[in-house]
Amino acid sequence: xxxxxxxxxxxxxxxxxxxxxxxxxxxxxxxxxxxxxxxxxxxxxxxxxxxxxxxxxxxxxxxxxxxxxxxxxxxxxxxxxxxxxxxxxxxxxxxxxxxxxxxxxxxxxxxxxxxxxxxxxxxxxxxxxxxxxxxxxxxxxxxxx
Amino acid sequence: xxxxxxxxxxxxxxxxxxxxxxxxxxxxxxxxxxxxxxxxxxxxxxxxxxxxxxxxxxxxxxxxxxxxxxxxxxxxxxxxxxxxxxxxxxxxxxxxxxxxxxxxxxxxxxxxxxxxxxxxxxxxxxxxxxxxxxxxxxxxxxxxx
DNA sequence: TAAATATAGTTTAAGTATATACTATTTATT
DNA sequence: AATAAATAGTATATACTTAAACTATATTTA
Numbered sequence: 001x002x003x004x005x006x007x008x009x010x011x012x013x014x015x016x017x018x019x020x021x022x023x024x025x026x027x028x029x030x031x032x033x034x035x036x037x038x039x040x041x042x043x044x045x046x047x048x049x050x051x052x053x054x055x056x057x058x059x060x061x062x063x064x065x066x067x068x069x070x071x072x073x074x075x076x077x078x079x080x081x082x083x084x085x086x087x088x089x090x091x092x093x094x095x096x097x098x099x100x101x102x103x104x105x106x107x108x109x110x111x112x113x114x115x116x117x118x119x120x121x122x123x124x125x126x127x128x129x130x131x132x133x134x135x136x137x138x139x140x141x142x143x144x145x
Numbered sequence: 146x147x148x149x150x151x152x153x154x155x156x157x158x159x160x161x162x163x164x165x166x167x168x169x170x171x172x173x174x175x176x177x178x179x180x181x182x183x184x185x186x187x188x189x190x191x192x193x194x195x196x197x198x199x200x201x202x203x204x205x206x207x208x209x210x211x212x213x214x215x216x217x218x219x220x221x222x223x224x225x226x227x228x229x230x231x232x233x234x235x236x237x238x239x240x241x242x243x244x245x246x247x248x249x250x251x252x253x254x255x256x257x258x259x260x261x262x263x264x265x266x267x268x269x270x271x272x273x274x275x276x277x278x279x280x281x282x283x284x285x286x287x288x289x290x
Numbered sequence: 291t292a293a294a295t296a297t298a299g300t301t302t303a304a305g306t307a308t309a310t311a312c313t314a315t316t317t318a319t320t
Numbered sequence: 321a322a323t324a325a326a327t328a329g330t331a332t333a334t335a336c337t338t339a340a341a342c343t344a345t346a347t348t349t350a
Contacts, residue, residue: 007277008262012167014280019164020207021287022157038306048147055328062165067307069330074305091315091328117153122286127279132152134268134276135159141267142166183336200298212337214300219335236298236345 022119029115033108039075040112042068046081046097047105053092080104167264174260178253184220185257187213191226191242192250198237199228225249 005013023037030040041061046052049060054072058065072095075081080101086092097105120128150158168182175185186206191197194205199217203210217240220226225246231237242250265273 006258006262007273008265009258011265011273011277011280012261014277014284015160015164016207017284018280018287019160021284036305053328062161063306064308065329066309066331070306086328089316089328091313093329113151113154116157117151119287120153120156122290123279123283127282128152128156130275131279131283132156132159134272134279135156135163137272138268138276139159139162139166142163142264145267181335198298208336209338210299211301211339215336231298234298234346238299 022116025119026112026115029111030108033104034078035104035108038071039080040108042071042075043080043097043101043105044109044112046095047102047109050096051094053086053089053094055092057095075101167261170264171257171260174256175253178249179223180249180253183216184225185253187216187220188225188242188246188250189254189257191240192247192254195241196239198231198234198239200237202240220246 027037030037035043042057045057045060052060054068055065058068061068072081072083076083079098082096082098083093084096086094123131172182175182180188187202190202190205197205199213200210203213206213217226217228221228224243227241227243228238229241231239268276
């Protein structure tokens with residue numbers, strides 16, 4: 001008989017299950033636009049903060065710059081983004097959405113956010129606020145500790 | 146100027162950051178045992194519930210059976226698990242930990258759980274309990290809705 | 291029983307992700 | 321200014337992950 005898991009481990013497992021359940025729905029929604037979750041993240045980030053360099057994009061998405069390379073190659077090939085030489089730094093490339101990428105983002109970003117809100121709405125407004133505050137404090141505490 | 150993100154989206158982003166921060170620490174700990182997070186999940190699952198068939202392993206870890214194949218190939222090669230023919234079902238394989246796998250699990254599973262508890266301890270006990278309950282209810286509600 | 295259906299495991303193709311080493315350029319030191 | 325150190329992007333090797341098609345075995349059903 002395996003011993004009962006601690007509350008901490010069960011919290012960690014709940015976190016995984018919640019993420020998995022939401023990611024499943026969000027991924028299905030994005031697939032109808034031929035977007036993967038990783039590509040959506042790039043699209044949404046460039047939509048909110050245009051004109052980023054690849055390293056800045058990597059930092060904001062919590063991935064490595066090497067990861068960004070392949071992602072942008074595929075998105076460039078799909079006509080969603082372009083790379084332009086940085087005017088002041090010969091090493092860097094400015095990444096921008098194409099017209100097609102912007103049009104797509106205008107449609108898919110709000111739908112994505114709406115689906116997130118719909119998932120969160122299974123909790124009462126009070127529980128939703130409590131969860132938000134707890135996770136925000138948790139995140140900050142992890143960053144310090 | 147991008148509009149301020151909704152509370153729901155910010156909650157979702159907090160969830161990602163918390164997972165990322167914890168996964169970073171947990172991954173580093175596992176790396177000192179030459180284990181990837183995915184391989185640890187298999188190891189811990191077989192440690193807690195021995196004698197699973199590959200599909201059952203996939204179900205419990207929320208991954209596809211195809212994923213399990215390559216994972217077990219690598220872990221078999223590393224001497225951590227073995228596959229035996231199922232006595233009653235000619236299609237299936239029972240997966241078991243080797244002696245080496247069991248020894249490793251005995252050491253690494255408690256350390257892993259301790260690190261999870263240590264991360265959670267940045268929250269007060271009351272906040273930890275609140276988070277546990279909220280996530281548990283969230284998980285159940287997502288499953289129904 | 292024979293045929294249809296379902297299931298367990300494998301393979302393949304595509305995408306995601308990291309660490310590491312490498313090139314080119316920029317910034318800091320001396 | 322010349323050198324050293326740091327940084328941006330790329331390439332490579334390895335691993336993880338899925339969806340889909342496939343093989344072999346079990347189960348259902350007609």
